[in-house]
Amino acid sequence: MLIKGPALIQPSEITPRAQFEARRRLLRAGAASLAAWTLRAAGAQEGPADTLGLLQESPFSIAEPPTPKKDLTSYNNFYEFGSNKQDPALQAYKLPTRPWSVAIDGLVHKPRRIAIENLLRLAPLEERIYRLRCVEGWSMVVPWVGIPLSVLLRQVEALSSARYVEFESFYEQKIMSSPIFGRLEWPYVEGLRLDEAMHPLTLVAVGLYGEVLPNQNGAPVRIVVPWKYGFKSAKSIVRIRFVEEQPLTSWRKAVPQDYGFYSNVNPDLIHPHWNQARERRLGEFRKRDTLPFNGYADQVAGMYAGMDLQRLF
Numbered sequence: 001m002l003i004k005g006p007a008l009i010q011p012s013e014i015t016p017r018a019q020f021e022a023r024r025r026l027l028r029a030g031a032a033s034l035a036a037w038t039l040r041a042a043g044a045q046e047g048p049a050d051t052l053g054l055l056q057e058s059p060f061s062i063a064e065p066p067t068p069k070k071d072l073t074s075y076n077n078f079y080e081f082g083s084n085k086q087d088p089a090l091q092a093y094k095l096p097t098r099p100w101s102v103a104i105d106g107l108v109h110k111p112r113r114i115a116i117e118n119l120l121r122l123a124p125l126e127e128r129i130y131r132l133r134c135v136e137g138w139s140m141v142v143p144w145v146g147i148p149l150s151v152l153l154r155q156v157e158a159l160s161s162a163r164y165v166e167f168e169s170f171y172e173q174k175i176m177s178s179p180i181f182g183r184l185e186w187p188y189v190e191g192l193r194l195d196e197a198m199h200p201l202t203l204v205a206v207g208l209y210g211e212v213l214p215n216q217n218g219a220p221v222r223i224v225v226p227w228k229y230g231f232k233s234a235k236s237i238v239r240i241r242f243v244e245e246q247p248l249t250s251w252r253k254a255v256p257q258d259y260g261f262y263s264n265v266n267p268d269l270i271h272p273h274w275n276q277a278r279e280r281r282l283g284e285f286r287k288r289d290t291l292p293f294n295g296y297a298d299q300v301a302g303m304y305a306g307m308d309l310q311r312l313f
Contacts, residue, residue: 050212052128052145060201061131062295067140069209071283076216077136078235079184080169080176088216094175095236097220106166106242108156116220120206122155123147129210130203133294135265136230140282144224145207150198153240158194162242165197166190167223167234183254190234191247191261192225195303201226201296227293227300229263260313264304265294269313 078088081095102119105111120128131143153165170176171187196202203224206213213219218235225232231251251259258273267277267290278287293300 051210052207052212055128055145055210058128058130061129061143062133062141064131064133064141066131066143066209067282072140072142072208073214073216075138075282077230078216078218080171080186080188081216089214092215092219095170095215095219096175097215100220100238102152102221102237102240104152104156104240104242107159107162107244108242109159110156112156114152114155116206119152119204119221120147123151130205130224132201132224132226133291133296134224134226134230134233135228135279135294136233138282139279139288139290139294142224143209144203144205145210146203146205146224148200149202149204149223150200152204153197153242156242158242161244163194164243164246165192165194166239166241166243166247167192167237168239168241169234170236170238184250185253187238188234189247189250190223190232191243191249192232193246193303194242196225196300199300199303201299227265227296229265231259232263262304262309262312264309264313265290265292266309266313267292269310271313 074089075085076088081088081091100116101113103113128145129143134142167190169188205222205224222235223233279290280287
């Protein structure tokens with residue numbers, strides 16, 4: 001093998017220093033991102049958070065300022081870890097997030113199980129931050145990190161008979177049982193109509209604020225459906241199943257008169273127990289008017305044309 005000395009190297013063969021440094025930065029960012037996935041240990045969400053490397057804003061991001069991170073990570077709904085809003089931040093350290101994989105099966109041609117480390121490799125590196133309005137009993141603006149759910153669903157090639165997608169969350173009784181709140185049955189189950197699941201605003205989220213999802217926010221992977229109320233966005237998912245019939249979801253099974261299958265944000269809905277016309281943003285005192293479909297009517301309202309949204313709520 002010939003090893004070239006300085007006299008034999010042509011100027012055209014020398015990588016410009018600026019290009020060399022740019023490559024080094026990109027490789028470091030990619031290595032840091034992969035290390036965040038493979039080395040993150042399950043445990044309390046304290047100390048420095050793992051970053052997700054090189055990220056850019058999605059075209060779907062809104063211009064509104066995000067809700068402070070401390071509010072997003074300390075005031076949560078995650079009933080497997082308690083019914084008070086502060087419980088998940090105190091108890092969710094028990095959630096084991098590695099190893100983790102998501103099974104995708106049901107009415108599909110190619111059922112798969114995808115490890116969490118491979119999930120983000122299914123989509124390009126750019127357009128991974130989605131700054132979106134969300135509602136989980138309060139409203140907020142969350143800079144989610146993720147990819148469209150449709151990218152994941154296309155991996156398995158749904159059968160023509162599939163009309164809905166069902167999500168199942170992780171459950172292990174010895175670490176997640178919540179005896180104070182006995183209304184729900186576990187594991188938690190949610191679902192979407194297939195066109196809702198394939199909409200580009202429906203996300204598989206793995207982080208927020210450029211960091212790996214904290215356990216209390218649904219680590220290591222969750223669904224985000226920003227035009228619906230938050231309980232539709234299943235946390236810590238382990239299975240996605242294509243089905244023909246509308247899934248019997250957890251809240252609809254427990255309290256069908258209060259929680260419909262669609263659960264679109266609708267300020268005009270005449271609800272028997274609460275008024276949805278006004279909302280309070282997390283971290284703020286004053287209420288504001290609730291926007292139809294949480295402000296995403298231009299993008300999603302067409303999916304519900306001709307439906308009676310008072311009956312199909």
